[in-house]
Amino acid sequence: MGLLSKKDAALITDPLLDNNPITIQVLGICSALAITAELKASIVMAVSVMFVLGLGNVVISLMRNIIPSKIRIIVQLIVVATLVIIVDLVLKAFAYELSKTLSVFVGLIITNCIIMGRFEAFALGNGPWRSFLDGIGNAVGYGIILIAVGFFRELLGSGTLLGFKVLGDPIEKTGLYAIGYENNGFMLLSPMALIVVGIIIWIQRSKNKSLIEEA
Amino acid sequence: MSKRTDSNSYTIIFAIVMVVIVGSLLAFFASSLKPNIDENKRIEKQQNILYAMGVNENDESNANFVSASQAEEEFTKYITKQIVIQGGNVKEDNKAYTIDVKKQQALAKEGKQRKLPLFIGQKDGKTFYVAPIRGKGLWDAIWGYVAMDKNMVVQGAYFDHKGETPGLGANIKQRFFMDDFTGEHLMTPSGNFKGITVKKGNNDPKNEEKTDYEVDAIAGATITGDGVTAMIKSDLALYVPYFKSLKK
Numbered sequence: 001m002g003l004l005s006k007k008d009a010a011l012i013t014d015p016l017l018d019n020n021p022i023t024i025q026v027l028g029i030c031s032a033l034a035i036t037a038e039l040k041a042s043i044v045m046a047v048s049v050m051f052v053l054g055l056g057n058v059v060i061s062l063m064r065n066i067i068p069s070k071i072r073i074i075v076q077l078i079v080v081a082t083l084v085i086i087v088d089l090v091l092k093a094f095a096y097e098l099s100k101t102l103s104v105f106v107g108l109i110i111t112n113c114i115i116m117g118r119f120e121a122f123a124l125g126n127g128p129w130r131s132f133l134d135g136i137g138n139a140v141g142y143g144i145i146l147i148a149v150g151f152f153r154e155l156l157g158s159g160t161l162l163g164f165k166v167l168g169d170p171i172e173k174t175g176l177y178a179i180g181y182e183n184n185g186f187m188l189l190s191p192m193a194l195i196v197v198g199i200i201i202w203i204q205r206s207k208n209k210s211l212i213e214e215a
Numbered sequence: 216m217s218k219r220t221d222s223n224s225y226t227i228i229f230a231i232v233m234v235v236i237v238g239s240l241l242a243f244f245a246s247s248l249k250p251n252i253d254e255n256k257r258i259e260k261q262q263n264i265l266y267a268m269g270v271n272e273n274d275e276s277n278a279n280f281v282s283a284s285q286a287e288e289e290f291t292k293y294i295t296k297q298i299v300i301q302g303g304n305v306k307e308d309n310k311a312y313t314i315d316v317k318k319q320q321a322l323a324k325e326g327k328q329r330k331l332p333l334f335i336g337q338k339d340g341k342t343f344y345v346a347p348i349r350g351k352g353l354w355d356a357i358w359g360y361v362a363m364d365k366n367m368v369v370q371g372a373y374f375d376h377k378g379e380t381p382g383l384g385a386n387i388k389q390r391f392f393m394d395d396f397t398g399e400h401l402m403t404p405s406g407n408f409k410g411i412t413v414k415k416g417n418n419d420p421k422n423e424e425k426t427d428y429e430v431d432a433i434a435g436a437t438i439t440g441d442g443v444t445a446m447i448k449s450d451l452a453l454y455v456p457y458f459k460s461l462k463k
Contacts, residue, residue, distance in 0.1 A: 037382025037435070068226040075233065082237050089244050093251035096259065096283070104378050104385065154382070163276070171420050188383060188435040 004133075011133040015141035021114045022145040023201045024211060028114035032146055033193040035108065039162050042150030045105055046143025050136060051087075052109050053118060056080050057135035060123040067124070076119040081110050114142055149196045157187030258283050260312050261290040266373045267360040268293065268336045268343040278373075278390045293336045294345075300331040300457050308332075316349045316358065331453055336362075343370055346454050350446025353438040354378045357387065361451060363401065365461050369411070372396040374443060384439030395422040395430040401451060408455045410448035413440035 004012075021027045028049075035041045059079050060067075067075050088106050091099035109115070118138050123131040154160055159167040159176075168175015170183060186192055205211045219225060262280035265271065270293050272279040281289050290312075297311035311332040323329040334345040342365065349358040359374035374387040386392055399411050415432045422430055432440040 035381045037380065041381035041385075066220065066229070068220045068229050070221070070226050071230060074230075078233065078237055082241060085241060086244050089248050089252070092255065093248040096255040104381055107378065158382075185434040 008130060008133055011130060012137035012140070015134075015137040016144065017141075017204070018208065018211065020141045020145065020204075021117070021138045022142055022197065023204050025114075025117065027117040028112050028142050029194075029197065031108045031112050032142075032149060032197060033190045035105070036146055036150040036153050036193050036196075037157065037188050038154045038160075039147065039150040041104075042146040043143075044101060045108070046139070046146050048102060048105050048109055049112060049114065049142060050139035052080065052083055053115050053135040053139045054132055055135075056083055056115060057118060057123040057131040058128045059083070060119045061126060061128040061131035064124045064126075072124065073116070073120070076116055077110075080115050080119075084110050114138060145197070145200060148200065149193055152196055153187045153193060156184050157192075159183045255283075257313065258286045261286040263360050263373050263375070264312060264334050264336075264345050265289055265293060267345050267362040267371045268338060269362070269371050270336075270338065273390065276390060278388065278393065293338055294334050295337050296335040298333050298335065300333060300454070302328045303456075305457065316347045317356075320349060331457075333454065333457065341370075344454075344458070346451060348446045348450035350442050350449070352376050352379045352387075352442040353384050353436075354380070357439065357442050357446065359443075359446070361396070361447070363451075363458075365458065367401040367408075367451075367455070367458050369396045369399045369401065376439070379439050380436070382435075383433065384436040386433050386436060387439055387443060392430075392433060398425040399430060400426050400428065401447075402455075406459075408452050410444070410451065413444045415440075 015021055019025065022029065022032055031045060031049075035045050056079060060076060063075070063079075084106055088099065088102070091102065118135060122134045126134070151161070154162075155166070159165065159170060165175075167181065168177045170177050220229075262283070265286070266278070266280055270281060270289055272281055280286070294312075296307060297309050298305055299308045299311050299314070312334060314330055314332045316332075319329040319331070332347060336343040336345060343362045344365065345360050345362045347358065347360050349356065351357065355377035357374065357376040357379065359372060361369060361373075362371040364370055372393050374393055376385060376387060379385045379387065396411065401408060401410060403409050409428045412429050413432045414429045415434075415437070417424075417427065417429045417431055419427065419429070420431050
């Protein structure tokens with residue numbers, strides 16, 4: 001592949017596993033807890049964050065030499081808030097149905113610490129193309145965890161996936177429910193999201209010991 | 216090693232320029248897109264009202280509105296009369312559906328007479344009375360439309376929300392929740408308004424009991440459910456005098 005140099009490709013692949021924003025950098029936990037009760041919301045959030053982080057990283061990177069360091073956090077916040085609000089307005093005007101699905105996420109995207117974290121850690125010191133790749137890579141890494149958590153929470157909590165009753169109908173007592181299986185309502189609540197993320201962190205670190213932090 | 220961008224004057228000028236650019240950008244987008252957004256909202260209201268009285272394109276388990284392009288036509292076809300109730304006065308107003316319930320609730324709080332819109336529709340020989348309701352969920356506003364017959368028995372309901380938690384409170388706009396309201400009674404046989412309570416553990420998950428004034432709650436969405444209970448009780452109670460006057 002002549003498209004990406006080895007160094008550039010690493011920007012995309014590193015955040016997927018060994019530098020994952022949620023499990024290693026521990027960024028974006030709040031949104032991972034808030035919206036993973038169902039798979040569909042996790043996917044929507046993952047795609048939205050990919051869009052905003054890719055674009056935002058480019059904008060910040062282009063501005064990196066003129067942003068005064070004293071107010072850089074505020075500038076970053078304004079850039080991401082402006083982007084998100086404009087996208088929201090355009091969607092409301094031209095794709096109203098879609099915008100209603102996304103409305104809940106607008107606030108969560110603006111305050112997502114992954115976005116601020118990547119602006120601060122990467123885009124301020126790198127060119128636009130590399131920043132774009134970094135943004136996409138981190139958003140995908142974030143999305144993978146989100147979708148994994150959403151998958152388990154929806155499956156075990158509601159017995160559905162993307163709204164389809166894959167385990168049978170709990171009220172009509174069909175499928176698994178016929179033999180006494182019950183949904184675990186606790187999976188739908190935020191504490192279980194934290195525990196699921198914790199289990200993923202545990203599995204990942206036991207597979208790759210070099211990730212374990214010094215105590 | 217002081218850089219040009221570290222000086223106070225640069226910082227202040229940068230901040231001012233940035234605010235002006237961002238401000239005008241947002242103002243430009245907001246004002247140029249406003250007509251489109253308002254139009255979308257108007258059509259959505261028509262779709263919501265039609266949905267509550269059973270004019271929708273629901274498939275087996277999902278809630279679907281009539282398409283946006285047909286909403287206007289279907290609305291004039293099914294909604295035969297729109298009225299505004301203010302104090303004891305009832306008058307017809309074919310723009311009643313554009314009344315902003317939020318503003319009217321604020322007026323009522325100030326002690327003024329609020330306007331109560333009610334949409335009267337005909338479908339398959341039945342008359343539906345659709346009333347808007349609005350209240351608070353966990354994070355933000357929730358609202359809905361409830362279609363009733365002349366005895367205040369619910370014929371259909373639509374709920375929506377601004378920012379409830381996806382997968383939990385946001386499920387009030389799912390059919391498994393909304394459909395439970397159909398057939399529920401709002402009035403006791405003796406003619407007192409009782410409302411409908413969204414309740415956990417009412418031992419009736421299939422909602423076969425229609426006169427218990429209760430529907431089954433959503434797990435993990437207690438506060439949103441309580442919000443639905445509250446807005447049904449407070450807002451639909453206001454229509455009781457009108458429904459009583461229908462029987463005279």
